[in-house]
Amino acid sequence: MENKGIPQELIDRINFLAKKKKTTGLSEDEKIEQQSLRETYLAMFRENFRSHIEMLQVYDKDGKEVTPEKVKEIQRKKGLRDD
Template identity: 70%
Template sequence: MAGQIPEKLIKRINELAKKKKTVGLTQAELDEQKSLRETYLALFRKTFKSNVEMLRVFDKNGKEVTPEKVRKIQRERNLRDD
């Protein structure tokens, strides 16, 4: 999956969050926490966007109803041939 979030990034974010609740963080740790969260959000958005762009939607009768905007992106990336 494109832009998958590394486990060590999540682990470090959680370590800092726990430490913040218990003993507090130094300014350097606060800066690191902010940077890690920004990185996490950027990777999350990239992954989410990729997932949406790969999506194909069908109604209950089996007819494809994928939004045209998504179909256009899929065509540009050679993921569709229609």
């Protein structure tokens, strides 16, 4: 799956189950599904966040790059830096 965004269907289903939980309650199967969907959402969110951080370059007010060395190393390994 090349699209790294979180599918809207996943978000919609999570929201549906959250609303249902507040109004009529969830069956045991729905509770299990809700937990599984939440775990999937968090895993996708973390991966997206990590990807954004790995692409980040930080500069101080003088224009000097101050990107943390750990991030620079990850960028080098992914071929995103040539320094």
